[in-house]
Amino acid sequence: MHEAIKVSNVSKVFSRGYLRKSHKLVLSGIDLKITEGDRLVIVGESGMGKTTLARIMADLEWPTEGQVLWFGQDIGRMSKKEKRLLRGSVQYVHQDPYSSLHPAKTIFNIVADPLRYAHGLKSKDLRKRVKELMEMVGLTPAEYFFNKYPHHLSGGGRQRLAIARALTTEPRVIIADEPISMIDMSLRASIIKLFKDLNDQYNIAVVLVLHDIGAAKYFTYEKGEVAILYGGKIVEKGEGTKVLDNPLHPYTRVLINSSPVADPELARNRQVEQLRSYAVPIRTPDSKGCPFAHACNYYIEKCLERDPQLVPVEQNHEIACHVFCNRDGVI
Amino acid sequence: MNSLIKVENLRAVYLVREGTIKAADGISFDVQENSVTAIVGESASGKSTIIEAMTRTLPPNGRLLEGKVLYKGKDLLALKKEEFRRIKWKEIALVPQAAQQSLNPTMKIIDHFKDTIEAHRINWSHDQLIQKASEKLEMVRLNPDAVLYSYPMQLSGGMKQRVLIALALLLDPEVLILDEPTSALDVLTQAYIVQLLKELKKKLNITLIFVTHDIAIAAELADKVAVIYAGNIVEYNSVFRIFKNPLHPYTKGLLGSIMAINADMSKIKPIPGAPPSLLTPPSGCRFHPRCEHAMDICKKEKPPLITVEDGAQVACHLYSQGGRKDA
Amino acid sequence: MTKESLTNFYHDYIHPLFRNKKSLIGLIILLMYILMATVGASVVPLNMNSNFAERYQKPSLKHPFGTDYFGVDIFQQIVHGSRAVISLTLLASFLAVLIGTIVGVARGYLEGIAGKIIDVIIMVFLVIPSFPALLILSAIFMDKDLNVLQIALLVAIWLWAPLAKQISAQVLSIKTRDFIEASKILNMPLRYILFNDIVKLLIPYIFINFVMQIKGAMEFSVGLMFLGLAKFDPTHWGIMLNYALYQAGALYTTQGFHYLFFVILNIVLLIYGGILLSQGIEEIFNPRVRGNE
Numbered sequence: 001m002h003e004a005i006k007v008s009n010v011s012k013v014f015s016r017g018y019l020r021k022s023h024k025l026v027l028s029g030i031d032l033k034i035t036e037g038d039r040l041v042i043v044g045e046s047g048m049g050k051t052t053l054a055r056i057m058a059d060l061e062w063p064t065e066g067q068v069l070w071f072g073q074d075i076g077r078m079s080k081k082e083k084r085l086l087r088g089s090v091q092y093v094h095q096d097p098y099s100s101l102h103p104a105k106t107i108f109n110i111v112a113d114p115l116r117y118a119h120g121l122k123s124k125d126l127r128k129r130v131k132e133l134m135e136m137v138g139l140t141p142a143e144y145f146f147n148k149y150p151h152h153l154s155g156g157g158r159q160r161l162a163i164a165r166a167l168t169t170e171p172r173v174i175i176a177d178e179p180i181s182m183i184d185m186s187l188r189a190s191i192i193k194l195f196k197d198l199n200d201q202y203n204i205a206v207v208l209v210l211h212d213i214g215a216a217k218y219f220t221y222e223k224g225e226v227a228i229l230y231g232g233k234i235v236e237k238g239e240g241t242k243v244l245d246n247p248l249h250p251y252t253r254v255l256i257n258s259s260p261v262a263d264p265e266l267a268r269n270r271q272v273e274q275l276r277s278y279a280v281p282i283r284t285p286d287s288k289g290c291p292f293a294h295a296c297n298y299y300i301e302k303c304l305e306r307d308p309q310l311v312p313v314e315q316n317h318e319i320a321c322h323v324f325c326n327r328d329g330v331i
Numbered sequence: 332m333n334s335l336i337k338v339e340n341l342r343a344v345y346l347v348r349e350g351t352i353k354a355a356d357g358i359s360f361d362v363q364e365n366s367v368t369a370i371v372g373e374s375a376s377g378k379s380t381i382i383e384a385m386t387r388t389l390p391p392n393g394r395l396l397e398g399k400v401l402y403k404g405k406d407l408l409a410l411k412k413e414e415f416r417r418i419k420w421k422e423i424a425l426v427p428q429a430a431q432q433s434l435n436p437t438m439k440i441i442d443h444f445k446d447t448i449e450a451h452r453i454n455w456s457h458d459q460l461i462q463k464a465s466e467k468l469e470m471v472r473l474n475p476d477a478v479l480y481s482y483p484m485q486l487s488g489g490m491k492q493r494v495l496i497a498l499a500l501l502l503d504p505e506v507l508i509l510d511e512p513t514s515a516l517d518v519l520t521q522a523y524i525v526q527l528l529k530e531l532k533k534k535l536n537i538t539l540i541f542v543t544h545d546i547a548i549a550a551e552l553a554d555k556v557a558v559i560y561a562g563n564i565v566e567y568n569s570v571f572r573i574f575k576n577p578l579h580p581y582t583k584g585l586l587g588s589i590m591a592i593n594a595d596m597s598k599i600k601p602i603p604g605a606p607p608s609l610l611t612p613p614s615g616c617r618f619h620p621r622c623e624h625a626m627d628i629c630k631k632e633k634p635p636l637i638t639v640e641d642g643a644q645v646a647c648h649l650y651s652q653g654g655r656k657d658a
Numbered sequence: 659m660t661k662e663s664l665t666n667f668y669h670d671y672i673h674p675l676f677r678n679k680k681s682l683i684g685l686i687i688l689l690m691y692i693l694m695a696t697v698g699a700s701v702v703p704l705n706m707n708s709n710f711a712e713r714y715q716k717p718s719l720k721h722p723f724g725t726d727y728f729g730v731d732i733f734q735q736i737v738h739g740s741r742a743v744i745s746l747t748l749l750a751s752f753l754a755v756l757i758g759t760i761v762g763v764a765r766g767y768l769e770g771i772a773g774k775i776i777d778v779i780i781m782v783f784l785v786i787p788s789f790p791a792l793l794i795l796s797a798i799f800m801d802k803d804l805n806v807l808q809i810a811l812l813v814a815i816w817l818w819a820p821l822a823k824q825i826s827a828q829v830l831s832i833k834t835r836d837f838i839e840a841s842k843i844l845n846m847p848l849r850y851i852l853f854n855d856i857v858k859l860l861i862p863y864i865f866i867n868f869v870m871q872i873k874g875a876m877e878f879s880v881g882l883m884f885l886g887l888a889k890f891d892p893t894h895w896g897i898m899l900n901y902a903l904y905q906a907g908a909l910y911t912t913q914g915f916h917y918l919f920f921v922i923l924n925i926v927l928l929i930y931g932g933i934l935l936s937q938g939i940e941e942i943f944n945p946r947v948r949g950n951e
Contacts, residue, residue, distance in 0.1 A: 045517035046488075060839065087845050100836040104858050104943050113854065114844040149945040154605055155374075162840070169844060184373040185544055186588045190601035211517055214590035221596045258522035260547030262591035264570045267551040272526070278489070278519055 002071065004173045004205045005057055005090065006033040010066030012052055012232075013285055025283040026052050027232040030066070031310070036172060037203040039196075039224030041216040041240065043255070044209070047280035049232040051095075054177045054209045058092040059083070071172075088118065088169030093176035097158035097183075101150040107139075107161060108146040114168040137164045137194060156187040163194065173205040174198070180215060188212075192219050213259040217244050225316075228252045231281040231291025234310060238317035249319045251292050273297065290322070298323045334361040334401075335506065335538055336385075341398035343384050352609045354380040356562035356617075358398070359636060360644075362506075362555075367532060367539040369549035369570075371585075372559035373606055378542045381559070382510050384408070386425050387415060402506075420451050423506040424499035429492040430515035434483040440494055441479040447498055467497040470534075471527060489520035493527070500535075509541035513548050525551050547591050550574060558582050561607050561617035564636055567644040578645040580622045616648065624649055674942045681938020687931025694737055695744040702737045706730055706892070714913040717920075724916040726898075727906035732920055739893035743928070745806050746813070746879045746888070747896075751871040753814035758821030759864055763852065765822065766829020780826070783819035789881070791816070796885040809888045813878040821867050825860060832856050862940035869932035876925070895925055 012027040027049045034040040044050035055061040056068060059075055068075050070086055078086070094100035101110060111130045115121045121129055134142040137160040150158055159179055166174055176195070180188040192208075192215055199206045210216050220226055220240025227237035228249065236249040247253045250273075257272050275295040283291055290296070293303040302322045310318040311325050319325050343355040354377045362368045372378035383389045385400050387408065400407040402423065407415060427433040434443060444464040448455055455463065465475035471493040483491060492512060499507055512528070513521040529552060532539055543549060549556045549570060556573045558566040558581065566579040577583045584602035604621035607613050613620050619629040628648050636646040675681045709729030717724040723732035765776040795812060804812075832838065833856070841851050880896035882888040891897065898921045908914030 045519060058843070060843070084845060087843070092840075092843050094836045094840065096836060100840050102837045102855060102858075104945060105854070113850070114846065117846055117850060118844070151945070156605070165840065165844070184606070185546070186373060186585050186602050187605070189588050189590050189599050192590070193601070212590065213518065214592045214594070217592060218590040218596050218599060255518060256592065258518050259592040260521070260545065260551060261593040262547045262550055262574060262586060262589060263593055264550040264553075264574055266593060267547075272522060275519070278523060280487070 002036050003033050003069070004036045004038075004071060005207070006067075006069040006072075007031065007053075007057060008067045008069065010053075010056060010063040010068065012049070012056065012061070013064045023284050025232060025285050025287060027056070027063075028283070028307075029309075030234060032057075032227055032234065032237070034173070034205050034207055034225070036205055037199065038205050039199055039220055039240075040205075040207045041219055041224065041226045042207065042209045042229055043211065043213065043216050043226060044229035045211055045255075045280075048229045050209045050211075050229050051177055053229065054092075054175050054207065057207065058090055058175045059087075060092065089171050090173045090175065091166035091169060091171040093159070093162050093166055093174065093179055095178040095181060097155055097162050100162050101158055101165075103150060106147050106149060107153075110150070110161060111164050111168060114165065118169055133164045133167050134161075136167065136198070137161070138190070139164065154187075155183040156191060159183060159191055160194065163198075167198075171204060173207065175207040175209075177209045178211065179208065180210075180212070188215065189218060195219065196222075213244065213256055216240070220244070228255070231283055233291055233307070233320065235292060235321070236317075236319045237310065242314065242317040246317075248313055248317075248324050249321050250296055250298055250324065252319075290320075296323075333364060335364040335403070336362040336540070337399075337401040338381070338385065339399040339401065341381065341384055341400070342396040343380050343389065343398070344394050344396060345380075345390070346392045346394060347610075350610050353612055354562050354609055355384060355398075356612075356633075358559070358562070358564055360557050360564055360567055362538060362540055365532075365536055365538055366554045367528075367541075367552055369553035369556045370540070370542045370559055371544070371546045371549050371556055372542070373544050375606060375609060376559050377562040377609070378544075378559050379510065380562075382425070382508055382542055386419070386423070386508065388425075416451065420447070420499075420504065421502045422504050423508065424502070424504040426492075426495045426499045426507060426509040426512060428511045428514065429488055429495055430511075433495060434491060436483050439480055439482055440486075443494070443498060444479075444501065447501055451502065453502070463501060464497070467500045468494070470500065470531065471497045473497065487520075488516050489523060492516065492524060496527075496531075500531075503535075504537065506538045506540065509539065511543055512541055513543065513545065521548070528552060546585060546589065558585070561612055562609060563617060563633075563646060564644075565618065565646050567636070569642075572641065572643060578639065578643060578650065579618075579647050580624055580649075581618050584621075616646075671942075675935075675938065678938040678941055680934045680941070684931045684933070684935030684938055687927060688935065691740055691928055691931070692744060695740040698737045699741050702734055704734050704738045704893070706735075714911075714917070717916055723920040726917050727901070727908070727914070732898075732917060735893040735898060736895065736920065736924055739891070739895045739898060740924075742879075742891045742894040743876070743896075746810055746894070747872060747875045749806065749810040750813035750817070750875040750879065751868050753810055754817035754871050754875065755821060755864055755868045757814060758818035758867075759825055759857075759860070761818065762822040762825025763829055763857065763860075765826035766833065766856070767852065776826075780819050780822050783815070784823065788816040788878070792878075792881060792885060792887070796882075796887045799887060804887065809879075809882060812887065813875055813882060816878060817871050817874055821864070821871075824867075825864070828860060828863065829856055832859055858943060861943045862936065865936040865939050866933070869929060869936050872929055872932060895921055899925070 007030050010027060010030040014024045014026055016022045030053060042050050042053060052061060056063050070090060075083065108130060111133055112126055115126055115129055131142040134145065139145055139157065139160050150161065153161060180191050183191060195206045195208065196219065198204050208219060216226055224240045225238060226240045226243045227234050228251065230251050236243055236247065236252045243252065244256065247256050254273050254275060257270065261267050276297060277295040281291045281294060289304040289306060290308055293299045296303065300323055308320040308322045310320045312318045313325050339359050341355050341358040345352040345354055358381060370378050370381060383393060384395055389395060395408065398408065441464065444460060448460060464479060468475040468478055473490060473493055478494065486494065513524055516524065525548060528539065553570045556568060556570050557564050558579065560581045566573065566582045573582065577586055588599065588601045590599060602621055607617060615631045616629045616634050619625040622629065626648060634646045634648045636644050637650065638644050639650050675685065712725050712729040713727055715721055715725040721731045721733065723736060726732055761776060761780065765773055838851060838855055841855055876896045879888065879894065880900055883890050883894065883897060902908040902918050902921060906914060906917065908917045
C-alpha cells in the first residue's frame with residue numbers, strides 16, 4: 001500500500017515581533033506517515049502543536065523545515081497548478097462546526113456548490129449526488145434538510161454536514177482536527193463511527209487529532225496508529241492497541257491513567273501519578289533536551305541536555321525517552 | 332443525614348421570539364450536608380437552568396414559574412434581595428465556567444477579589460484582602476505572587492478555573508456550586524482540578540454541587556448523581572449504584588454511548604435520535620421518542636420521580652414504587 | 659449564463675423578495691415612486707406659475723396636497739420632483755454604495771502595501787470637508803453642462819468613503835472565518851469566495867447603507883443645485899423642503915403645515931419603503947434573523 005501522506009523531519013517555528021525577535025518552536029523533528037486506507041490518531045493536549053501539525057499535513061500551513069509528501073510528491077516543490085489538482089485528494093474538517101459552515105447558505109448549497117464548480121454537476125445529477133453524500137454521513141432523510149440552514153442542525157449534525165462537504169471532492173485522505181470536542185458526549189461515538197465507516201467502506205485514509213484518549217482507543221482498536229505529541233515532539237507512536245494498552249513513555253502513561261473512567265470504584269482506587277509541572281513547555285529553536293524533562297518524575301541528567309529520538313521498543317511501537325528506552329531498544 | 336438544600340418542583344422557562352423554551356420542568360432533588368452531588372446532562376438539557384434558578388441568576392428572558400429552593404429551611408427564591416445577598420457568597424458560592432469569560436479581561440486578579448468583597452459589603456483592609464486572597468489561591472495550588480497581579484489572559488484555562496474556585500471560597504462558604512468545572516480543559520488539567528476538588532472537600536468540609544455533561548467526571552468525584560434529560564430529572568442515585576445498575580433507559584443509553592477508556596469498545600452504541608427541542612418538547616415522557624422500551628402510557632403521561640429500592644429515584648413508567656414493574 | 663443558473667438565481671434571490679412580507683411592501687412603495695417618476699410625470703401636468711390668490715390652500719379635490727407659498731399645486735410638484743429625486747438622489751446613493759463596496763472589498767481582499775494605499779485613499783475622502791471641496795468643484799465645472807450621471811457621481815464622491823471603511827473591516831474579519839478556508843480547501847474559484855462567501859454576508863449591510871445614504875444624497879443634491887452645479891429643479895423634494903423651511907416660513911404659520919407635511923411625508927415614505935425592503939433582504943440573506951421556522 002502506498003503512503004498517502006508522509007511528514008519528514010518537519011519543524012515549525014513561529015516568529016513574532018517587528019524585528020522577528022521572539023521565536024517559538026511549535027513542532028520539532030516530526031516524522032509521521034499514514035498509508036492509504038489507514039487510520040491515524042494524533043493525540044495531544046492544547047498547546048502541544050497538534051493543530052499546527054494537522055494543518056501542515058493538510059497544506060494549510062507550511063513547515064519551517066522538513067518535507068510533506070502527498071502520494072509521494074513533495075508539496076513544497078509543486079507548482080500551483082499541480083497542487084490544485086491534488087488539493088481535492090486531501091480534505092480537512094475544522095474543529096468548530098459552528099464557524100466552518102457559511103450561515104447564509106442552505107444545506108443543499110453547502111454540499112452542492114463544490115459539486116457544481118469542481119465536477120460541473122447539474123440539476124438531477126446534482127441532486128442525486130447531494131442526496132448520496134448526505135445519506136453517507138447520516139443526514140437522512142436528505143430532502144428534509146435541503147432548504148434548511150446550518151443553524152437548524154445540532155453540533156453533531158453540523159459536523160456531519162462539514163464531512164459531507166469534504167467528501168464532495170472524493171478525497172483519499174481526510175484530516176479532522178478535534179471533530180468531536182464541540183459535540184455532546186452521547187453523540188461523539190457516532191461521529192467517530194462515521195469516520196470508521198468512511199474508512200472501511202471507501203478506503204479513505206483518516207487522520208484525527210484528538211485529546212480524548214477514549215475516542216482514540218475507539219477509533220484505533222480494530223486498526224490504525226497512534227502518535228502522542230508533547231511539546232511539539234512525538235514522544236510515542238505505533239499501532240493503536242500497542243500504544244494505548246501498553247504505553248511506555250511516562251507522559252503517555254500519565255495521560256492514559258488520568259483519562260476519565262466510567263467506573264466510580266476504579267476512579268477512586270487508581271493512583272494517578274502527579275507530574276512535577278503541568279505547564280505547557282515553551283520551546284525555542286535553542287531549547288535543549290527533552291521537552292518533557294521539566295515535568296517528568298524520572299528524568300536524568302541526559303534528559304536535560306539531549307533531545308531523545310524515537311526508538312523502537314517492539315514491532316510497530318516506538319518511544320522517545322532516554323530513561324525508558326536506550327539506544328538498543330532495551331527497556 | 333439531613334438535607335442541606337432541597338429543591339422542590341422547579342419550573343422555569345426562557346422567552347424567545349419563537350415561543351417559550353421549557354427548560355426546567357418540575358425539578359426536585361435534595362442535597363445532603365457535606366456530600367458531592369453531580370447533575371449530569373447534555374447541552375440544552377436544562378442543567379444550567381437549575382443553577383441559574385438556584386443562584387437567582389436567570390438571564391433577562393428567563394422566568395421562574397414555580398418552585399422552591401430550601402436552604403436550611405428557608406426558601407431562597409422567596410427571600411428579599413437583601414436577605415439573599417447575605418447568604419450568597421458567604422454561605423453559597425458559585426464557580427462559573429472559566430471558558431465563558433467569567434473573568435474580566437481588563438482587571439487584574441487582585442481586582443477581582445476586591446470586587447467580590449465590595450459587592451458583598453465586606454470591610455477588609457487592603458492587607459487583610461491580600462492575605463485572605465493569597466490563602467485561597469494557595470489552597471488551589473496557585474502561586475499568589477505570580478497570579479494576583481496578572482491579567483486573565485496571561486493565565487491558562489486550568490489556572491483561570493482555579494482562580495474562580497479561589498474567588499468562590501473567599502468568604503468560606505458552606506456550599507459550592509460549580510458550573511461545568513472541567514469542560515474545555517485538557518485531560519491532565521481536568522484530572523488536576525478533580526483531585527483538587529476532592530482535597531478541598533475533605534479539608535474544608537463543604538458541600539459541593541456541580542453540573543457537568545461528562546458523566547465520567549461524576550464517577551470520579553460525586554457521591555450522588557442526578558441525571559437530567561430535557562428539563563427533567565430522570566434518575567437520582569448513589570454514584571456506585573448508578574454506574575453499576577442504571578435504571579432509566581436514558582442513563583443506560585448514555586453510559587453505553589460514551590467512549591470511556593475502560594469501556595468495551597465493541598459494545599459502544601450511540602442513543603438513536605437526538606435530544607428534543609425544548610420549544611416543543613415531546614408529550615408525556617420527553618424521552619419516549621428515543622426509548623426502546625416506550626409504551627403507550629409514555630406518550631401520554633409524564634412519569635413522576637418515584638423512589639424505588641434503596642433510596643434510588645427514577646422517573647420512568649417501567650418502575651412502580653418499590654421496584655421494576657415487569658421484573 | 660445558462661438557463662439553469664438563471665432559474666437558480668431567480669429562485670434563490672428574487673423569489674424570496676416577493677414572498678417576504680416586508681420586502682414585498684417595500685418593493686411596492688418603491689415601485690410606486692418609480693412609476694410616479696416615469697409615468698406620473700408625463701401624466702400629471704405641471705403648472706409652476708405663481709398664483710398668489712391661491713396660496714397656502716388646504717388639501718382639496720382640486721389640489722390633493724394643497725398649494726404652497728406661491729399658490730403652486732404641491733401634488734404636481736411632488737410628482738415631477740420625484741423624477742429628480744429618483745434619478746439624482748437614488749442614483750447618487752447607488753453609485754456611492756457601488757464605489758464603497760468595490761473599494762471596501764478590494765481593500766479587504768488585498769493586504770500588504772496595496773491594502774495600505776487603499777486605506778490612505780479612503781482616509782482622504784473621509785477627511786476632506788465636503789462643502790469647501792464642492793465649492794472648488796463648482797468653480798471647475800461651472801460652465802460645463804453636466805448630465806444626470808455626472809452630477810450623481812459628484813454627489814457620490816462624498817458619500818462612498820464611510821461604507822468602504824466599514825466594508826473593508828468586515829471583509830478582513832470574515833476572511834479569517836473557517837468557512838472561507840473551507841472554500842479554499844475545496845478549490846472554489848476566487849469569484850465564488852468573493853461573492854458567494856463574503857459579499858453574500860455583506861448584502862443586508864450594503865442595502866441598509868444604501869437606504870441611509872438617500873438622506874445624505876438628498877442634502878448634497880440640494881447643495882449642488884444651489885451652487886449651480888446641477889440644473890436647478892424647484893420640484894426636487896429637497897428644494898421644496900428647503901423653500902418650505904427657509905423661504906416660505908411654513909414653520910411659523912399653521913397655514914403652512916400641509917406644505918411641510920406632504921413634502922416630509924413623501925421623503926419619509928420613500929426612505930421607509932427602502933427600510934422595509936432592506937429588512938426583508940436581511941431576513942433573506944441572514945436566515946437566523948427570521949422567526950418561526
